[in-house]
């Protein structure tokens with residue numbers, strides 16, 4: 491793998507929307523937090539979080555291309571095969587395969603929970619992630635109309651990797667609170 495700076499620059503080369511960059515940085519932080527729980531490779535999981543949406547502007551929201559195209563863009567960037575696979579499979583709509591590994595489920599759940607947390611923080615009076623209670627996240631999970639574009643099924647893949655939803659939400663909040671200013675909160 492190359493240094494993080496290299497991959498961050500690459501991300502900025504392909505993604506200009508600051509909200510999208512914030513989502514990528516948040517996904518990186520959640521993935522790193524998950525490696526601490528599982529004893530996995532922090533650098534590799536962090537990069538999967540940081541880079542998983544690198545094709546988002548190139549594919550222009552085409553859900554049949556998003557994911558595999560990103561993995562293809564990153565193919566010669568020195569990333570381990572499991573990172574590329576997790577990126578390719580984080581959008582199952584674009585592939586014929588199902589997610590099966592710990593890493594793949596972690597990326598799908600981890601990147602998606604950041605969207606729910608951002609939305610919950612924005613309806614808090616102070617709009618701060620650090621104010622958000624775990625319970626608000628789990629409550630909003632059940633409200634299908636709240637942040638309706640956030641895929642609840644993807645978040646619930648946390649249970650397939652042995653983390654109950656409330657613990658998963660708490661872990662993500664703990665990962666995001668210290669960097670909320672960098673994320674624009």
Ligand SMILES: [Fe+2]
Nearest residue numbers: 513542543601
């Ligand atoms: Fe994403």
